[in-house]
Amino acid sequence: MTLPIRHFRSLLDCSADELNYLVERGITLKAWRNAGKTHQPLVGKVMTMIFEKSSTRTRISFEAGMAQLGGHAIFISPEASQLSRGEPLEDTAKVVSRMTDIVMIRTYGQDIVERFAEHSKVPVINGLTNLHHPCQVLADIMTFVEQRGSIAGKTVLWLGDGYNMCHSFMHAAKQFGFHLRVCTPEGYEPDAKTQQECAGSFSLHREPLAAAEGVDLVVTDVWTSMGCEHETTERNEKFRPYQVNHAVMAKAASDALFMHCLPAHRGEEVSAEVIDGEQSVVWEEAENRLHAQKALIEFLLLGKQA
Numbered sequence: 001m002t003l004p005i006r007h008f009r010s011l012l013d014c015s016a017d018e019l020n021y022l023v024e025r026g027i028t029l030k031a032w033r034n035a036g037k038t039h040q041p042l043v044g045k046v047m048t049m050i051f052e053k054s055s056t057r058t059r060i061s062f063e064a065g066m067a068q069l070g071g072h073a074i075f076i077s078p079e080a081s082q083l084s085r086g087e088p089l090e091d092t093a094k095v096v097s098r099m100t101d102i103v104m105i106r107t108y109g110q111d112i113v114e115r116f117a118e119h120s121k122v123p124v125i126n127g128l129t130n131l132h133h134p135c136q137v138l139a140d141i142m143t144f145v146e147q148r149g150s151i152a153g154k155t156v157l158w159l160g161d162g163y164n165m166c167h168s169f170m171h172a173a174k175q176f177g178f179h180l181r182v183c184t185p186e187g188y189e190p191d192a193k194t195q196q197e198c199a200g201s202f203s204l205h206r207e208p209l210a211a212a213e214g215v216d217l218v219v220t221d222v223w224t225s226m227g228c229e230h231e232t233t234e235r236n237e238k239f240r241p242y243q244v245n246h247a248v249m250a251k252a253a254s255d256a257l258f259m260h261c262l263p264a265h266r267g268e269e270v271s272a273e274v275i276d277g278e279q280s281v282v283w284e285e286a287e288n289r290l291h292a293q294k295a296l297i298e299f300l301l302l303g304k305q306a
């Protein structure tokens with residue numbers, strides 16, 4: 001049976017039921033791996049991974065994940081391919097999707113992922129754009145569920161830049177049924193279209209300590225994302241009052257968790273005492289990229305597993 005092509009350009013490409021399935025399946029695949037069980041439904045399947053930005057976690061988790069599922073992954077970058085020599089993205093998508101079974105792309109504009117998907121005969125996964133980072137947030141929700149049970153009905157604080165990670169958390173709030181407080185400096189509020197898509201699932205805040213009151217989870221990200229390096233000095237100044245530190249965590253619920261997609265800058269967006277403290281689950285989050293993405297790849301290529 002041939003499955004219709006499904007892409008994962010953002011968390012809105014799956015239904016809420018499917019996302020909950022992926023979280024549960026990620027937990028199952030993690031348990032199997034920890035028990036030493038081999039699960040190789042993708043023997044002979046190949047993923048192309050296109051990286052236009054740097055990566056540690058995303059590359060390793062996708063490459064290791066494909067190998068563990070019995071398949072293989074190929075890394076390409078603009079410099080190491082014809083992309084930097086002017087071959088159109090559309091042509092690349094057509095060629096890559098005739099030779100390999102699934103594509104992961106990390107790039108700048110969300111439109112690049114959209115255009116690639118339009119011309120691809122195989123599923124395309126967004127491995128981070130300026131607008132979204134859905135794979136990371138899928139792993140983050142899996143991490144919350146493992147630690148605390150369902151996230152539905154909970155309150156989450158996003159403290160920092162209203163950028164890709166924040167946008168995917170807004171999608172997650174809508175899809176998983178929690179409320180997201182988005183607390184940013186002026187001028188760094190989330191994208192208008194994402195605000196429309198998620199109306200009713202989030203609120204905008206300016207005052208970190210007030211926004212942190214009673215929340216179940218505190219999440220942050222770097223102040224200067226990849227591609228914004230020329231703004232670093234200005235950002236360091238504007239974001240200084242938006243650090244996740246002991247004072248912020250003290251306002252949150254006593255069993256609140258702290259998350260960060262990594263890489264982190266201790267002393268900037270998060271204090272060392274918080275990221276290295278007991279409420280932090282950043283290493284689980286990082287590991288769960290592997291398990292959640294294996295569930296995603298399996299779902300896109302084989303459909304839901306019984």
Ligand code: CP
Nearest residue numbers: 055056057058261262
């Ligand atoms: N969190 C994350 O996506 O990390 P990398 O940039 O290392 O892939």
Ligand code: NVA
Nearest residue numbers: 165221225226261262
């Ligand atoms: N917002 C960060 C996330 C890195 C994983 C960036 O885009 O650089």
